[in-house]
Amino acid sequence: MLSRTADHLYWMSRYVERAESLARLLEIGHRLAIMPGEDDRNEWSSTVIITRCAEDFYNSYDEANEANVTEFIGLRNDHPASIPVCLENARTNGRAVRVALTTSMWECLNSTWIDLPAQRQKAESASNIVDYLDWVKERSMQFTGATTSTMLRRDAYFFVMIGMLLERADNTASLLDVKYHLLLPDHEEIGGTLDFYQWSAILRAVTANRAYYSLYRGALKPWQIVEMLTLRSEVPRSLVGCLGGVIDYLGRLSDMYGERKESLRIANALYADLAYCRTDDVFKQGLHEFLTDFVRRNNELGEQIQRDYLI
Amino acid sequence: MGIDLVEGRDLYVDENVVYMRTTQGPRRVDVIYRRIDDAFIDPLTFNPDSALGVPGLMTAYRAGNVVLANAVGAGVADDKSVYTYVPDMIRFYLSEEPILKNVPTYRCSEEDDLKYTLEHLSELVVKEVHGSGGYGMLVGPASTKAEIAAYAERLKADPAGFIAQPTLALSTVPTYVERGIAPRHVDLRPFVLVGDEVRIVPGGLTRVALKEGSLIVNSSQGGGTKDTWVINDRPDPNEK
Known part of the structure; x- marks a missing residue:
């Protein structure tokens, strides 16, 4: 397969996944914003930090508030942390390799792109923003569904899945890190009401609240939420869950090509560290440090995959 | 056909050898x-x-x-006037008679042919020798008097730049258009691979003129393509 083809496939699914994740991130902000509380809250500025485009943001806006952040992520199209930009990039990448996609995949990407302007316009009124975010998530899930149910299990499919899972792992780490940047006001206790709401919003944003109750039963406990989204392999958006998929597909690629590359070694090392990590270790290291370290290694893995296969 | 469709950036040259990035x-x-x-x-x-x-x-x-x-x-072989010499090339190089006859073609650079062409513009197709893509040509039977007159002026100004051929009756096939199914003109391009032996690629490119009555099938002018079916009366030796 041409490296360029694989590169387009890989980025196509990364962008679809990123659009979904940005929608989930905005959803956390909106959930937190409707919670009762004081004026000194900062859910919107933490949202901006997580996009990694804070500089772009503060070039255009003075203040991180609901209206500005929603516009920035949901509607604008002049920076990389924008949902419309991600959906457009996904479609552009897919279009370049249309014959490598199934009709269902292409139709999904293309009709998403066609419907985008109308959806975006609707979302300009604040009351519709949740519908818009639901639409983005739905389109992404339809794309994943089309991919897994129609694509031949060969190298093209492996590249699509590797891109999707790497991006998803990165996004889960970022979403969890929201909690680090969400400072609790002085008079709020750790384990207090606001703390509880914040954790609960994160759980809901990754659609894992039911999963939580079936894994842990009982009330929400922050360390269990962290454990679940990082170290539990049954959870499809957990770090270890995503990396398990990545090593699986990289392994199948190696079998198909008859050659083991450096990226497979790096991926296995990262997976093993997660698989044998204890929840205590995460907190000993510090959640933020643990997540930052993971994101860095996940990025390095992405770069190595790029060098091994995509250029 | 198992051939990769590449862009310039998919290829690179190392020690005078061309490689594809895979x-x-x-x-x-x-x-x-x-x-x-x-x-x-x-x-x-x-x-x-x-x-x-x-x-x-x-x-x-x-x-x-x-x-x-x-x-x-x-x-240079794309120059449409070269076409008129192909039967002579076959006789000269192979000492054989061509099996497929040429479409009769008038070289407007020659006085008699130019005269004939000018007198029969309304029946002929006239093409620029350097033209391609269906541009700059006159389809006599489908043109107005004014268009023919204007083309005649271009022809007289530079006779060597043109050739003329009788208008061929292209076949039509049922085609899905805006108002349903309607006949549209098609042509077929076969592909022939010449190496140690001569092989005809199974299949070909069928081009269709999507405008009603049009004989211009070129994709650059709104032409489309159609699936091409090759019906075998003998079993394909490659098929088990």
């Missing part, structure tokens, strides 16, 4: 069927601003490490 590492390329004009094919040899080409391709070609089809400079 997920399994570099793969050597022996033959390139190229669709890029000579001037853009290698920025080191021709237009240095070309971002479409492959730097070093011409050096690899000169070293005999890659075959370009069509070869650089082969555009």
